[in-house]
Amino acid sequence: MKKLSYREAIREAMMEEMARDEQVVVMGEDVGCYGGCFKVTPGLIERFGKRQVIETPVSEEGLVAVAVGAAMMGMRPIVEIMYGDFSTLASDPLINHAAKMHFMTAGQISIPMVYRTPMGSGTGAAAQHTQSLEHMFTNIPGLKVVYPATPADAKGLLKTAVRDDNPVVFLEHKLYGTEGLIPAGEYTVPIGKADVKRQGSDxxxxxxxxxxxxxxxxAAILEDDEVSVEVVDLRSLRPLDTEAIFASVCKTKRVVVVHEAPGFGGFGGEIVSSIVGDQTCFDSLIAPVARVCGKELPTPFNKNLELQLPPSPHAIVEAVLKLFPSAV
Structure with missing residues (x-):
C-alpha cells in the first residue's frame, strides 16, 4: 500500500492508462503546461507530449464534441471540464450524441470516452461553480456515472472507465488534497459495485x-449514543448497486440517504424509490426512509454561508436519532 492524495491518484491512473495505450488522450482547457484548474494534470504533457495531452479552446461544447468524434474513430479521450457546472454547455455532444451513438448505429459505433469534472462545494466559487448536477447525467440512458470518494476508488474506477467502450461520466469531489492508502500494484475497481465503508447494525x-x-x-459521533451505523458508499450511480443497498437495509432496518445536491429532484429520490420498491427491503423497514440533502438555494459566495449548504455531521446525526424515538 502507498499513500496518495485524491488528485495524485487520478493523475496516476491517467498516466498508467496513457502509457498502456497511446490512443488514450487527455483533452481540456489548461490541462497542459498549467496542469489543470485543480492541478490534476501536471507533468502529463512533459511525459506524453502534445499528441496525448491536447490543450483546447475555452469551449466546453466544442471540446466535448471533438472528443466524441475522436472516440468514434478509435481514440479513447479523457475530457477534463474545469467545473461540473459547465456541463450545461457540454450537454449537447455528451447527452445527445455520446450517450446515444451506440444505440442509434445498432452497435456499430462505440464512444469510449471519459468525461471528468468536479462537483459540489468547498472552494468559495459561488453559485455558478459549486452545483451538484449528478442527477442530470443519471437520467440519460447510455451514460455510466461514477462518483468516487477515496483516492483508492478514484484511481481504480478511472482505470476501469478508460477501458470501458461506453461513455463514462467521472465525477470528482473538490477535496483533491484528501489522502488515502491505495494498492501499490495494478488494480481496478468495477463500475456498478458499492462499498461498505463502515460496518454497522442499527x-x-x-x-x-x-x-x-x-x-x-x-457515525463516529453516534457511537456515543450507542448507535451502530453502517455507511454504504455507492461509488457508482449508474449502474446502481441496489443489491448492496438492499442487503444493508435489510440488516439494519433503518436507512438515511445523504447527498450534497438539493433534495427536490435529486438522486436520493432514486435511491429511496429503489428501497421502497423492493418488497423484501420495504418489509424489513421499521422506520420511514430519511433523507439529508443540500439546501434549496444557489450557493452563496460568502464561505461561512457556503458551509451551511451541504449536509453536516450534526444534520445526519439528528436525522438518524429521529429513527429511534426513544433516543430523541
Whole structure:
C-alpha cells in the first residue's frame, strides 16, 4: 500500500492508462503546461507530449464534441471540464450524441470516452461553480456515472472507465488534497459495485462523493449514543448497486440517504424509490426512509454561508436519532 492524495491518484491512473495505450488522450482547457484548474494534470504533457495531452479552446461544447468524434474513430479521450457546472454547455455532444451513438448505429459505433469534472462545494466559487448536477447525467440512458470518494476508488474506477467502450461520466469531489492508502500494484475497481465503508447494525447511511466523509464523521459521533451505523458508499450511480443497498437495509432496518445536491429532484429520490420498491427491503423497514440533502438555494459566495449548504455531521446525526424515538 502507498499513500496518495485524491488528485495524485487520478493523475496516476491517467498516466498508467496513457502509457498502456497511446490512443488514450487527455483533452481540456489548461490541462497542459498549467496542469489543470485543480492541478490534476501536471507533468502529463512533459511525459506524453502534445499528441496525448491536447490543450483546447475555452469551449466546453466544442471540446466535448471533438472528443466524441475522436472516440468514434478509435481514440479513447479523457475530457477534463474545469467545473461540473459547465456541463450545461457540454450537454449537447455528451447527452445527445455520446450517450446515444451506440444505440442509434445498432452497435456499430462505440464512444469510449471519459468525461471528468468536479462537483459540489468547498472552494468559495459561488453559485455558478459549486452545483451538484449528478442527477442530470443519471437520467440519460447510455451514460455510466461514477462518483468516487477515496483516492483508492478514484484511481481504480478511472482505470476501469478508460477501458470501458461506453461513455463514462467521472465525477470528482473538490477535496483533491484528501489522502488515502491505495494498492501499490495494478488494480481496478468495477463500475456498478458499492462499498461498505463502515460496518454497522442499527442504521444504514447510503451516500456517495464528499458526503461519504460527512457520514463517517456522523457515525463516529453516534457511537456515543450507542448507535451502530453502517455507511454504504455507492461509488457508482449508474449502474446502481441496489443489491448492496438492499442487503444493508435489510440488516439494519433503518436507512438515511445523504447527498450534497438539493433534495427536490435529486438522486436520493432514486435511491429511496429503489428501497421502497423492493418488497423484501420495504418489509424489513421499521422506520420511514430519511433523507439529508443540500439546501434549496444557489450557493452563496460568502464561505461561512457556503458551509451551511451541504449536509453536516450534526444534520445526519439528528436525522438518524429521529429513527429511534426513544433516543430523541
Amino acid at each position: 442504521v444504514t447511511i447510503v451516500t456517495y462523493g464528499k458526503t461519504v466523509f460527512t457520514a463517517l464523521d456522523a
